[in-house]
Amino acid sequence: MDFKSLIISLLFAILAFFPTQVTAQTYNWHTLEAYGSATERHENALVQAGNKFILIGGRGMKPVDIYDTQTNEWTEGAQPPFEIHHIQAVELHGLVYVVGAMTGGWPYETPLSHILIYDPVLDKWGTGPEIPENRRRGAAGTVVYNGKIYVACGIINGHTSGWVSWLDEFDPKTNLWRELPNAPRSRDHLHAAVVDDKLVVAGGRRSGYGGGGFETTISETNIYDFDTGEWTELPSPDGDIPTERAGIAAAVHQNNVVIIGGESGSQQTAHNEVEVLDISNxxxxxxxxxxxxxxGTQAINVGDMLVVGAGSGDRGGGPELTSFEVFSNIENPEFPNNPLTKAELTVSSESISFSGGERGGKEVILSSQNGNQASLISYIQLDNTTDFELDLPMKTPFILAPGQDIPIDVTWIRNRSGDSEATLFIKPLGNAEPLSVEVKAIQ
Incomplete structure (x- = not known):
């Protein structure tokens, strides 16, 4: 090997040994190119669904603001049914879920009783499944892992008390909640992130602890391993977040967790610090x-970039911001083109019939096909419950994911003489007419 080849080989070896440090130096924060502007807000959510960045909620009644990544244009969408704030929203199968959020005014805000779901294709809000009464809280970390939604920590009683260390799992395909082991520390005003098979919880505070507010921040970092079902706490001081703060945004960059911004008792202005946890060490x-x-805002990762915007410029409630920034190695980067297509809902049969000698029920299969976006099924019901009985695998409302099928069983009760008939209605979110199945029974 000649001298030149030796030098090149050594350089590649150095780059391979320090991937995060070298790459990070080429990245910086750039203003998001945009036509128009988003609504100023804080304690809001920011998620990506298809080709749209979707800005949701915040103190007061705020419309949805939608940024089209292909045209760089902001437009206004539907307003939520009521005020929602202190959110880390998540996207799954093209729907946006608001789970660990609050409503109402400071300092006794109320956690949501039901999941709220926003459909960006329809630009409509719907009410999802009920949240178990003993697990409701806001200002929590919410993530998606393997098609399920996980909610970590949070606070029950607004900004006064009731910070918790809970971890819950919600499966949209089954409508089932499951309580998982508690984290080592309770905290609120946090966002969480998932890298590989690990859920990372860092930053946050215990609002109202000892009568305190901004200064009750937490330094320790907790990690939940989905494979083992166990929590660990990183050893101090190396594992502690360098700048203690709450109201943070969390995202994943180059397979590590990044904590962005926040507020604390140490300064009046909101934090501009951005710190990254190397999961490997x-x-x-x-x-x-x-x-x-x-x-008081959320960050999203888009490929190898991060996007953050809105929020409050000082600790507390203002000034509310409209600016957006992109963490990228180039200015004005192009975003991937991944449009959403609403899946088509179909039934296996448009009619079912019973005759006098038949026993048991008849099955109709509801299917979601030919699209990449899930549907919220608002209700499934019969218009004649005297002669027929309905059996569903889960309570409505529920989510039907792309490619998912569910059975609907109809049973003829036969509690009176004569022929009977009914219509089975299946109503998805939106203005579309319900799917219908005619049901007949002949004595």
């Missing part, structure tokens, strides 16, 4: 700071 490093410090 449990240590933290600094990344380039935000151009504008902010808290």
């Amino acid at each position: 449990g240590t933290w490093e600094s990344l380039p700071s935000l151009n504008r410090g902010r808290h």
Whole structure:
């Protein structure tokens, strides 16, 4: 090997040994190119669904603001049914879920009783399944892992008390909630992130602890391993978040967890610090700071980029911001083109019939096909419950994912003489007419 080849080989070896450090130096925060502007807000959510960045909620009644990644244009969408804030929303199969959120005014805000679901294709809000009464809270970390939604920590009583260490799993395909082991520490005003098979919880505070507010921040980092079902706490001080703060945003960049912005008792202005946890060794490093410090908002990762915007510029309630930033290695990057297509709902039969000698029920299969977006099924019901009985695998409302089938069983009760008939109605979210199945029974 000649001298030149030896030098090139050594350089590649150095780059391979320090991937995060070298790559991070090429990235910086750039202003998001946009036509128009989003509505100023804080304690809001920001998610990506298909080709849209969707800005949701915040203090007061705020419309949905929608950024089209292909045209760089902001437009206004439907307003939520009521005020929602202190959210980390998530996207799954093209629907946006609001789970660990609150409503109402400071300091005694109320956790949501039901999941709220926003359909960006229809630009409509729907009410999803009920949240178990003993697990309701807001200002929690919410993530998606393997098609299920996980809610970590949070607070029950607004900004006064009731910070919890809970971890819950919600499966949209079955409508089932499951309680998982508690985290080592309770905290609220956090966002969470998932890398590989690990859920990372860092930052946050215990609002109202000892009568305190901004200064009750938490330094320790907790990690839940989905494979083992166990929590661990990273050893201090290397595993502690370098800048203690709450009201943070969390995202994943280059397979590590990034904590962005926040608020604390140490300064009046919102934090602009951006710090990354190296999952492989449990240590933290600094990344380039935000151009504008902010808290009370959410970040999303798009390929190898991060996007964050809105939020509050000072700790507490203002000023509310409209600016957006992209963490990228180039200015004005192009975003991938991944449009959403609403899946088609079909039934296996448009009619079912019973005759006098038949026993048992008849089955109709509801299917979701030919699309990449799930549907919220608002209700399934019969218009004649005297002669027929309905059996569903789960309570409505529920989510039907793309490619998913569910059986609907109809039983003829036969509690009176004569022929009977009914119509089975299946209603998805939106203005479309319900799917219908004619049901007949002949004595």
